[in-house]
Amino acid sequence: MTAAKHLVVVGGGPAGLSAGTQAARLGMAVTVVDEYDKVGGQYFRGRQDSDAPGSPRRFARESPAVQTLVNTVVVDTPANGVLSVWSEGSAVRPLDYDALVLATGAYDRTVALPGWTLPGVLTAGAASTLAKTHGVTRGMRLLVAGSGPFLLAVADDLSSQGCQVQVVEATPLSTSIGGLPTIARSAAISRQTLRYLFRLGVRRVRRQYGSMVTAIHGSDQVKAATIHRVDQEWNPIAGSERTVEVDAVCIGFGFVPQLELAQALKCAIGYWEETSDFYVKTDKAMRTSQAHVYAAGEVTGIGGKRVAVTEGRLAGFTAAYDLGLVDQRDYGTQFENLSRHLARVRRLGDWIRHAYRPRAGLWSLTDSDTMLCRCEDVTMASVAAALTNNPATPFAVKTATRAGFGLCQGRICSPYLIEWLRSQHGYAVPEEDRPWRIRPPIRPVPSGEWLLDEEA
Amino acid sequence: MEDMELPMPITTLAMSKDVVIIGGGIIGTACADALSGEGMQVVVLERLGLAAGASSACQSGVGFGVSMDDYTLRLHLAAVAAYQNFTADGTEVDYLHHGAIVVGEPEQETELKAGLQRLREMAVNCEWLDQAALREAEPALSPEIKGAALIAGMGQVSPMRVVNEMARRASERGAQICTNTELTGIELTDGKVTAALTSAGRIATETILVAAGAWSSRIGQLIGLRVPVWPLKGHVLVTEPVPGKLRHFVSETGYEATVQAMQAVEIGEEGPKPVLPQVAAVLQNLPSGQILVGSSREFAGFDREVNRERLGQIAKRAGRLVPDLRRLRIIRTYAGLRPWTPDGLPLIGRTRQTDGIVFATGHGGDGNTLALITARLVAQLLTGQPTTIDTEPLSPDRFIMTGS
Numbered sequence: 001m002t003a004a005k006h007l008v009v010v011g012g013g014p015a016g017l018s019a020g021t022q023a024a025r026l027g028m029a030v031t032v033v034d035e036y037d038k039v040g041g042q043y044f045r046g047r048q049d050s051d052a053p054g055s056p057r058r059f060a061r062e063s064p065a066v067q068t069l070v071n072t073v074v075v076d077t078p079a080n081g082v083l084s085v086w087s088e089g090s091a092v093r094p095l096d097y098d099a100l101v102l103a104t105g106a107y108d109r110t111v112a113l114p115g116w117t118l119p120g121v122l123t124a125g126a127a128s129t130l131a132k133t134h135g136v137t138r139g140m141r142l143l144v145a146g147s148g149p150f151l152l153a154v155a156d157d158l159s160s161q162g163c164q165v166q167v168v169e170a171t172p173l174s175t176s177i178g179g180l181p182t183i184a185r186s187a188a189i190s191r192q193t194l195r196y197l198f199r200l201g202v203r204r205v206r207r208q209y210g211s212m213v214t215a216i217h218g219s220d221q222v223k224a225a226t227i228h229r230v231d232q233e234w235n236p237i238a239g240s241e242r243t244v245e246v247d248a249v250c251i252g253f254g255f256v257p258q259l260e261l262a263q264a265l266k267c268a269i270g271y272w273e274e275t276s277d278f279y280v281k282t283d284k285a286m287r288t289s290q291a292h293v294y295a296a297g298e299v300t301g302i303g304g305k306r307v308a309v310t311e312g313r314l315a316g317f318t319a320a321y322d323l324g325l326v327d328q329r330d331y332g333t334q335f336e337n338l339s340r341h342l343a344r345v346r347r348l349g350d351w352i353r354h355a356y357r358p359r360a361g362l363w364s365l366t367d368s369d370t371m372l373c374r375c376e377d378v379t380m381a382s383v384a385a386a387l388t389n390n391p392a393t394p395f396a397v398k399t400a401t402r403a404g405f406g407l408c409q410g411r412i413c414s415p416y417l418i419e420w421l422r423s424q425h426g427y428a429v430p431e432e433d434r435p436w437r438i439r440p441p442i443r444p445v446p447s448g449e450w451l452l453d454e455e456a
Numbered sequence: 457m458e459d460m461e462l463p464m465p466i467t468t469l470a471m472s473k474d475v476v477i478i479g480g481g482i483i484g485t486a487c488a489d490a491l492s493g494e495g496m497q498v499v500v501l502e503r504l505g506l507a508a509g510a511s512s513a514c515q516s517g518v519g520f521g522v523s524m525d526d527y528t529l530r531l532h533l534a535a536v537a538a539y540q541n542f543t544a545d546g547t548e549v550d551y552l553h554h555g556a557i558v559v560g561e562p563e564q565e566t567e568l569k570a571g572l573q574r575l576r577e578m579a580v581n582c583e584w585l586d587q588a589a590l591r592e593a594e595p596a597l598s599p600e601i602k603g604a605a606l607i608a609g610m611g612q613v614s615p616m617r618v619v620n621e622m623a624r625r626a627s628e629r630g631a632q633i634c635t636n637t638e639l640t641g642i643e644l645t646d647g648k649v650t651a652a653l654t655s656a657g658r659i660a661t662e663t664i665l666v667a668a669g670a671w672s673s674r675i676g677q678l679i680g681l682r683v684p685v686w687p688l689k690g691h692v693l694v695t696e697p698v699p700g701k702l703r704h705f706v707s708e709t710g711y712e713a714t715v716q717a718m719q720a721v722e723i724g725e726e727g728p729k730p731v732l733p734q735v736a737a738v739l740q741n742l743p744s745g746q747i748l749v750g751s752s753r754e755f756a757g758f759d760r761e762v763n764r765e766r767l768g769q770i771a772k773r774a775g776r777l778v779p780d781l782r783r784l785r786i787i788r789t790y791a792g793l794r795p796w797t798p799d800g801l802p803l804i805g806r807t808r809q810t811d812g813i814v815f816a817t818g819h820g821g822d823g824n825t826l827a828l829i830t831a832r833l834v835a836q837l838l839t840g841q842p843t844t845i846d847t848e849p850l851s852p853d854r855f856i857m858t859g860s
Contacts, residue, residue, distance in 0.1 A: 078764055376744060389506060389623040389633040396505040396635070399512045399616045402744065407696055407787055439788050440762060444696055447749075448782025451768040452775065 004029040005323045007316070008083065008097035010074055010261060013041020014054030014305045015297025016103030018312030019319070021063045023099075026320035030066040031095065033085055035073050035443075041105055042125060043305050046132025054309040075441040075450060077264045081292075084450070086443075092450045099292045099319035102262050102280060103312060106255035106298035109358075110412050112420075113365040115216030115225075116251070117374045124154045124252025131157035136248075138162035143225050143244065145213040146252035147171050148356035152196040154250055159203040166206040166244070168227055170234050170253075171356050173209035182351045186306075189348060212236065214365055216249050225249050234361030253358055256415045257299045263438040265290055271429045275357040276419050277301055278434045285335060286315035287322075294319050303349030310345055314338045363416075363423040373413045375406020383417075392425035394418055394435045407444065410436055472660035473499045473632075475814075475838070476652040477667055478639050478675055480504075481511040482615050482827040483816050484667035485622035485633075490831035491665075492629035494839050499632040500623070501639050501654055507619040509669050510823060513760070513792025515692055515748045516740045517705055518825045519556055519610030520580075521712045522571035527849055528801065529578060531829065534845055536609050538828035549618045550743050553611035557585075557594050559604040559737075559777055560709040568709055572605055581608035596701050596778050610705050612740045615824045642679045642813075649812025665814045665834065670758070670793035672803075672817040679810060681857040685803070685818045686727045688718065688796035689756045691766045693774075695784040697745030706777060710736040711751065715821065718753050719800045728755050728796070733766060737774040739781075749774045749781065751821070753794075760791045794821050804830055804850040805837050807857070814838065815852045 007023040009016040012034035020030045032039060040048065040056040051057050059066070069085065075092055076084035083100070086092040108123035115121065122130070124146060130136050136158060144155045145168040152167070159165045183190055200207065208227070214236050215226040224245045228236035257279050259269060268281040268289035279301040286294045296315040297308035317338065321331040366372075368381035378401045386400030394417055397403055403417065404410030410417075414436040421427035429435060441450060475491055477484045480502025491498045502508070518539055520532035536553070543551045560568040572582045585593055586603050593606060623633050634656065641653035642664060652659045666675045666683070676683035714734035721728045733754035740748045752766045767789055775781045797803065797818035806814050816834050819826050829844065836843045 076764070385624075386620065389620065389627055389635075391505055391635045393505060395508070399505065399507045400620045402614075402616070405744070405746075405788075409787060439790050440764075441786055441789070444785035444787045446783050447693065447695075447767075447771040447775070447786050450786060451764070451771040452782060453768075 005098040005325065006031065006096060007099045007101065007319055008033065008095055009101040009103055010083070011041065011103035011105050011297070012039030012056075012068060012070070013103060013105050013297060013308065014043055015105075015308035015312035015315075016041070016101065017056065017059040018054050018309045019101040019103060019294070019296055019316035020066045021059055022313045022316030023320050024063045024066050026317070026325050028099075028320055028323075028325065030063070032066060032068045033072050033074060033095070034068065034070050037070050039068055039070065045129055054305060054312070073443040073445075074261055075443050075445040077261070077440075077442075086445050086449060090449070092445060098323055099294065101312070101315045101319060102267070102288070102293065102295040102299055103297045103308075104258040104261055104299050106257050106302060107411065109253045109256045109415055111251065111253050111362055111365070112370050112372055112380070112413070112416050113213065113215060114367050114370050115218065115222070117371045118216055118218050118222050119220065120218065120222030120248045121216055122248060122250045124150055124250050127250035128154045128157050131161050134161065136161050136163055139164065140248060141246045142166075143168060143213065143246045143249045144252070145225075145249060146254070147358070148252065148254050149193070149352060150254070151252055152193070152200065154252060155205050156196050156199055158250070159200065159205050165203075167200075167208070168211045168213055169207065169209045170212040170230055170359070170362075171209065175355050176209070179351055179355055182348055186348055212361070213249060213251065214241070217243070222246060222248055230361055232359070234359035236361065253362065254353075254356065255298060255302050257302065259299065259434055260411075260438050260442045262288065262295065262299060263434060264440065264442055265293055267293060267295070268432045269434045270432075271434075272301070273429070275353050277353070284339060285318040286311055287318060292319070292322065302353050303346055304352065306345040307342065307349045310338060310342045314342065358419070360423055363420050372417060373401070373403035373406065373410075375408055376402040378403040387425065392421050392427050394421060397421070404436070473497050474661065475663045475665055476501060476659055476661045477665045479667035479669060479671075480506045480619070480623070480633065480635060481509050481667065481669050482507070482619050482823055483669065483819065483830055484665070485619045485626065486827040486831035487665055487667055487816055487834050488626035488631045488633070489622040490835040491838065492626045492631040494835050496838070497630065498626070499634060499659060500626070501637045501652070502633070502635045503638045505635050506623055506633070507616045509671065510792045510794055511615045511619050513692070513790050514615060514690070514794070514824065515738060515750050516550075516612040516614060516742065516824065517610070517738065518551070518553070518613050519607075519705065520825070521715070522558060522568060522575065522605065522607070522709065523712050531845055532822070532825060533578065533580070535825050535829040538832060539613065542828055547621060549621055550614035551611065552743075553609055554704050556607045556610035556705040556707060557590070557597070557604050558607060558707055558709060559597070559601055562602060564709050565603065568605055572607075575607065582606060594703055594706065596780060597706070598777060598779050601777070606704070612705055612742075613824055614742070618824070618827065639675060639678070644679060644810070647811055649810070662812050663814060663838070664812060665816055667816045669817060669823070670795045672795060672815070676857065679813075681810060681813070683803070683815075683817070683857060684798055684855045685795045686755065687758055687793035688820065689752070689754050689759065689791055689793055690750060690821065691752045691762060691770060691789065691791045693749040693767060693770060693786050694788045695747040695749065695781070696787055698741070698747065698784060699745035700741070701747060701780070702739060702741035702778070706737070706739040708737050708773070708777060710773075711738055714751070714753050715800070718796065721755075723798055730755060735766065735769040735773055737770070737777050739774055739778060746787070747781070747784070753821075758793065760793065762789045762791050794819075794823070796820050799854070801850055802826060802830065803852040803855075804833050805847055805852060807852040809853065809858050
């Protein structure tokens with residue numbers, strides 16, 4: 001008997017855990033790698049007791065044989081079929097795979113606007129984590145601003161900790177109401193939304209629609225924020241502004257897929273111009289453009305947890321099928337079932353992504369002093385100066401200003417920069433690749449642990 | 457960066473220019489600055505973006521070597537002086553001339569000290585630091601190092617900043633900077649250059665300046681000139697920010713040995729014959745706090761993928777000098793292509809082999825250092841002024857480029 005085929009899953013969120021469970025059931029040896037100290041991803045952080053599909057609890061029960069490597073990052077892709085993985089305090093080591101599922105999830109989308117680098121400005125994701133880990137104090141005045149249903153979840157988390165929360169949603173209320181028929185198709189989502197709205201009502205959380213935070217004020221800490229009403233394209237309406245005193249601002253204009261590993265593996269990357277999203281291209285069975293590399297969950301385009309779970313299952317199934325572990329008829333049946341389910345759950349995800357997508361006005365809030373890259377202290381004034389003699393491309397801005405040269409290597413600023421160049425300077429995004437090159441290592445790693453063999 | 461940018465000409469080309477400069481790297485933009493300073497109408501044609509080649513995939517050193525021959529040393533000293541003048545008015549290109557620490561193997565100490573004596577004769581301030589003095593001067597160095605040379609005047613610069621600053625100054629004097637614009641042909645009439653043919657149209661000119669770095673031979677090919685410049689690949693690692701970790705430009709004498717080893721290479725039909733890659737430690741702590749860790753030299757065609765084995769060799773060499781490096785996180789690595797010539801000197805000036813072609817290329821690993829002096833020499837040669845230094849050794853006509 002030959003050794004079991006090895007599936008490596010990168011990212012232990014709902015997509016990764018579902019892929020792992022599925023492949024393990026089909027006889028594969030599975031390893032799930034996750035950067036954090038627990039699997040479950042952003043979605044299940046602070047919800048360790050949940051037993052929902054894709055949850056860590058259910059995963060532990062259903063897939064006891066799956067190996068999980070937590071606090072572990074993928075730092076390099078040195079050759080076909082092998083990743084270099086690293087956890088702090090140990091040497092980088094190779095992790096061989098017969099099949100690989102990319103389930104690396106998403107980052108909060110960062111938007112540059114005046115004051116966004118002040119202490120006290122958080123991404124919505126970070127605010128949600130703070131609330132769940134009791135990192136906020138009672139009575140704090142918090143502004144939750146951005147677009148999309150995640151704002152309600154964050155406002156719920158924060159107000160449950162006794163914070164004074166107000167929500168500023170850029171998308172008009174009519175859009176949300178227009179989505180009711182789509183939302184109503186899912187009993188679970190309907191219930192959850194009603195629960196949020198009820199609780200926010202009880203806690204007197206004020207919600208404004210069709211409004212946007214346009215500037216944040218303070219010298220060494222957030223003191224206040226300016227809010228404008230916005231038109232359909234999110235352009236601030238002159239004269240509509242008001243300034244509110246707040247202790248912190250949580251900004252959530254949705255998420256951007258984490259594509260570094262996919263890019264390092266040279267997987268084809270797609271771009272939806274309308275929703276400003278890059279994503280890993282896959283076929284209907286979750287295969288990327290690279291053989292034996294699959295993608296599932298938010299990396300294939302932000303779709304939410306239910307999409308992630310189904311895509312994860314399908315990716316696990318296809319990976320096993322491609323290695324000859326599933327016969328064609330079984331695969332055909334399962335593929336049909338999962339595809340049908342996927343089409344159903346994607347309807348809501350697609351509607352949300354589309355309805356709450358960033359509009360043009362979001363990319364022109366900066367003034368010349370606004371920071372683009374906080375790692376290298378690059379202001380929008382230097383970016384504008386760089387364009388005098390350079391083409392309006394991310395690469396040119398990068399070399400002329402050092403934007404994206406710092407510790408985060410552009411993870412924070414590049415999504416904004418690309419959209420700014422596109423919307424303000426007519427930059428055409430290339431096909432098949434994200435115009436922000438990935439060089440090893442994928443995550444910062446000491447040379448002594450990555451490149452040096454201490455024994456030698 | 458190859459294949460990163462979509463062709464998208466951003467400017468309408470003028471119909472005629474005194475000089476058409478090919479290449480928007482540190483050499484081409486410095487020449488644009490110097491020539492427009494002489495009142496010439498110039499245009500820079502850059503196939504990709506400014507600093508897209510070696511100028512954004514290199515280290516940042518500005519300096520000279522201990523074992524250079526007299527002429528090369530004088531050229532480099534003139535180059536360093538040019539940087540000091542350039543930045544004297546406060547022009548901000550991250551230029552530092554904080555001196556270099558050069559570490560040799562113990563058995564090379566006598567040789568290194570002799571080299572210092574020669575530098576002193578050329579009016580360079582330098583001294584030998586014993587173990588205690590070295591600890592004081594550069595605490596991050598390994599305590600096992602028994603002594604090293606401290607050489608004043610050496611330093612570092614941000615080549616990307618120099619390129620953008622030069623482009624800015626040149627365009628203020630009327631120079632045109634055309635990025636995403638490729639030279640597609642050179643029009644010759646009776647053997648003389650009469651126009652540059654580009655992806656954005658024809659520009660009438662009598663002078664084309666080839667400053668295309670490692671890609672210069674491709675320009676020569678357009679008119680059947682075999683330009684003796686080949687890409688010499690180098691790797692660099694970038695650490696997390698540790699401001700002030702190194703107080704000097706730090707390197708080892710082995711660096712010059714690697715440069716010389718590559719010059720011993722034989723040229724075959726297909727270019728330089730394969731040789732073992734060379735690795736030596738060269739470190740610069742940038743104002744942003746990151747340390748650039750190099751270096752390697754190898755012939756690998758135009759390939760710019762990083763080779764992990766080479767990164768490991770560099771990390772090992774550099775770790776011997778600065779032990780803490782092993783603990784610093786690497787945030788990025790890259791490889792770039794230097795324009796290598798068979799005798800290690802650049803090609804600067806006109807060629808008798810085609811009337812109207814001028815070269816400013818082939819600077820090997822010294823493009824940052826030599827950019828400003830190259831630009832000055834080109835300006836002097838094109839305007840018939842006396843040159844700062846004898847340019848005969850740099851003449852492109854030391855190589856036969858025509859015939860088969």
